[in-house]
Amino acid sequence: MTTTGNPRIGIIISSTRPTRIADQPTQWFYDIARQRTDLDFEIVDLRDHPMPFFDEVASNAWAPSQNPEVVRWQQRVAQFDGYVIITAEYNHAPTGVLKNALDNAYVEWVRKPVAYVGYGSVGAARAIEQLRLIAAELQQVSVRTSVHIQGADFFGLMQGQKTMNDMPYLNDGAQNLLNDLAWWTRALKTARDTQS
Template sequence: MTQPRIAIILGTTRATRFADVPAGWLLEQAAARGDMAVELLDLRDYPMPFFDETASNAWVPSQNEIARAWQRKVAEFDGYVFVTAEYNRSIPAVLKNALDYAYPEWNRKPAAFLGYGSVGGARAVEQLRLICVELQMAPTRTGVHLQGADFLAAWQEGRPLDDLPYLAPNAATMLDELHWWASALSRARAETGG
């Protein structure tokens, strides 16, 4: 079997976002494994308007060309890692919008999560897990959570993420789970035609 293709999705587009730091770190961790092809997907590259289609693309093709480009890109992957901040106990609106603009492209694929914020983005990740279930994705158990003082030290003081002893083991476990699910679900999709 070929290596599963994994997208690491930067879940915020703010000019002052921190997402680039953990996403870049995770990309290095995943690439070093050598058992998956990994690519960063930046929502800044897909400036979709707030969802304004007749219905989900599960039922009606999207009219917006950027949304169609997003759907084609999402469809290329066997699994995803969502890198998300926590905004008011939830995910950024731009990430929810991107999730809403695709449906069949997400189906029967695994989702993993890297959250950051005061409680490691845990509340955002929990909501994201529920959204992923509705999109017929398989959320993995283990996530990576950059929390509290560690998040502030990395964001405001530039502390390297490699200095945080809990991150690499959590990322390794998360990526192991993601690889297993991406491989298994890819085979199952191939066998069943979907």
Template sequence: MSRKPRIALIIGSTRDARFAEKPAQWMLEQAQARTDMDVELVDLKDFDLPLFNEAASNMWMPSSDPKAVAWQEKIAEFDGFIFTVAEYNHGLTAALKNALDQAYKEWVRKPFTAIGYGGVGAARAVEQLRLIGVELQMVPTRNAVHIGGGDFMTVHPMGADKPISEIADHIAPSATAALDDLVWWANATMAARDADAAQEAA
């Protein structure tokens, strides 16, 4: 029997005052309720990554900074990713962009989805993430979760600060669709990567 895909839910903001943990925990619960994946929360705060300062991407030469190597080794454990995406000034966070840049080969041919939040549900930041993901040879899914507008102000501390359960009826269908996509592509790319590895070993 084939193994279940291992999925990382990456918190893409490192600010002390971040909101990211709230949607991340909700999305983690949605993923953990399923039987077709194993999911682990991965917090960028735990890795204290420096700004990218290598001679080249690790696709072309090994990284020298131990913190970057530790990040790469962690990312290599997974078959797919869920990114928690904040939108800052119409873009994704510098912390998330830096984390993407600090690895390369560990992302290749693996799928990802996102849960984004902000005035327009982080739609612009998630689109940027998809563009970056394509360059990293990842597989961006069509479906994602967007917490925006009135829903955002319902759950954000600067608004009503209610639990995500207050808007769950609005975003749960998107979460299901996003995770369905992620699992399908994770299984497909796992099989393809295993086939490639077997061919190389032959």
């Protein structure tokens, strides 16, 4: 945990599969992001939060959650001023474990920005489109710029023939995403702090 006073961004790994490739784009993005001096970043792995499928009486917008693991998750994501989701695409959609994690919190997400780094045959473009719809319902602000690791790059990663270092052309996209995320993080944090 950092103590710079900068806004804090959680980088959420959305896949928990033993054979996931998520660690590669996550580390690549984190290495770029942590060079910034205006935001602090921390990786949040859903493997560390084994929640049940949503089974509370209601969203925590309406009733306090009871499951200790869910409450721990809510406390974890509440620490951040914004999020980057590293997302796979399963059958044209985000992972089930990510959707469940999003559903198991609500008030913690409200009026905070979220950005996406996707990987898959089409760079998780379809999963990200669905995540934007979910984010709107959670009162998050989706950053327009995304990074898409797709096609031969994705299959190269999956087959172990490429690493993220073989894709320097994605770095500009990551920087653009971070610039947008920084602007929205500052704007929304200022507005939230003013209302408090």
